[in-house]
Amino acid sequence: MNQPDLTASVLTEALPYIQRWQDQVVVIKYGGNALAGAVGGEGERTALESFASDVVLLRSVGMRPVVVHGGGPQIGALLSRLGKDSRFVDGLRVTDAETLDVVRMVLLGQVNPDLVAAINVHGPLAVGLSGADTHLLRTQTADPALGFVGEVTEVNPTVVERLLEQRLIPVVATIGADELGQAYNVNADTAAGALAQALRAAKLIYLTDIDGLRRDVADPASLISRLTATELAEIVADGSIGAGMIPKVASCLQAVRGGVGQAHILDGRRPHALLLEVFTDAGVGTMVTPG
Numbered sequence: 001m002n003q004p005d006l007t008a009s010v011l012t013e014a015l016p017y018i019q020r021w022q023d024q025v026v027v028i029k030y031g032g033n034a035l036a037g038a039v040g041g042e043g044e045r046t047a048l049e050s051f052a053s054d055v056v057l058l059r060s061v062g063m064r065p066v067v068v069h070g071g072g073p074q075i076g077a078l079l080s081r082l083g084k085d086s087r088f089v090d091g092l093r094v095t096d097a098e099t100l101d102v103v104r105m106v107l108l109g110q111v112n113p114d115l116v117a118a119i120n121v122h123g124p125l126a127v128g129l130s131g132a133d134t135h136l137l138r139t140q141t142a143d144p145a146l147g148f149v150g151e152v153t154e155v156n157p158t159v160v161e162r163l164l165e166q167r168l169i170p171v172v173a174t175i176g177a178d179e180l181g182q183a184y185n186v187n188a189d190t191a192a193g194a195l196a197q198a199l200r201a202a203k204l205i206y207l208t209d210i211d212g213l214r215r216d217v218a219d220p221a222s223l224i225s226r227l228t229a230t231e232l233a234e235i236v237a238d239g240s241i242g243a244g245m246i247p248k249v250a251s252c253l254q255a256v257r258g259g260v261g262q263a264h265i266l267d268g269r270r271p272h273a274l275l276l277e278v279f280t281d282a283g284v285g286t287m288v289t290p291g
């Protein structure tokens, strides 16, 4: 196929998807690991620019994207510059008061404004928020052993809905707060799932640093392209899912059982993975459906 023919066929293939997802809310969790093609380096810039233009494209064809981001490697990098170790339990960062300060500095001072700025290169579209804004993510202590790690008790999505009504793109940093205004570090996977559920999103998409959910993390051939919530629950129960994948699959399960149309886990380091998932017949990564 020559170039114009190829362009025409790509656009034609996308048409039914553009129609299907018209006006639908899609919550996209952009992992710190997907962003960190190379932390702070050229990889990160390119990954960020390509992600931003994909999100703007989704919005421009009529979808309502909401971005929720993490910042694990970026937080880890600042902590190590400050001579502090990172410690994780089941994929959750143990967060003492000093670590909480660093988490807030990195998410609210660096990752969130970088994402907002990258999107706004394309027009006045993105608005940065944190979960502490207008009670968006109400939290309480998840487990005293984890320190200031917040468990989401309530989601108040009104501010996000208002921005979506205005065709703006909310970009949410996952810092939550309790009734007294105490800040908490909320795992971004958990927050994205809870927000998707509260918004009754059509899709929840996790962009991470692996091609999807694998039966055996070490074996690329064991990628699971599609499974139901019931099948996923069985895999979770048999204990073969580790580290950072645990909060992702738990939130996928909860979200699709709570009314989200479908959940996806994709490799966000792959250029335009988001577009391939949404607009092509091929589909990429892992898709979790209700049932």
Ligand code: ADP
Binding pocket: 030, 031, 032, 033, 034, 070, 072, 091, 189, 207, 208, 209, 210, 212, 213, 214, 215, 216, 217, 240, 241, 242, 243, 244, 245, 246
């Ligand atoms: P993110 O920044 O996207 O949240 P994480 O490192 O927290 O990234 O989570 C992704 C990681 O989960 C993968 O890089 C992989 O090492 C790990 N993982 C553990 N078990 C599995 C599994 N069964 N399939 C895929 N990835 C897994």
Ligand code: MG
Binding pocket: 031, 070, 072, 091, 189, 244
């Ligand atoms: Mg993670």
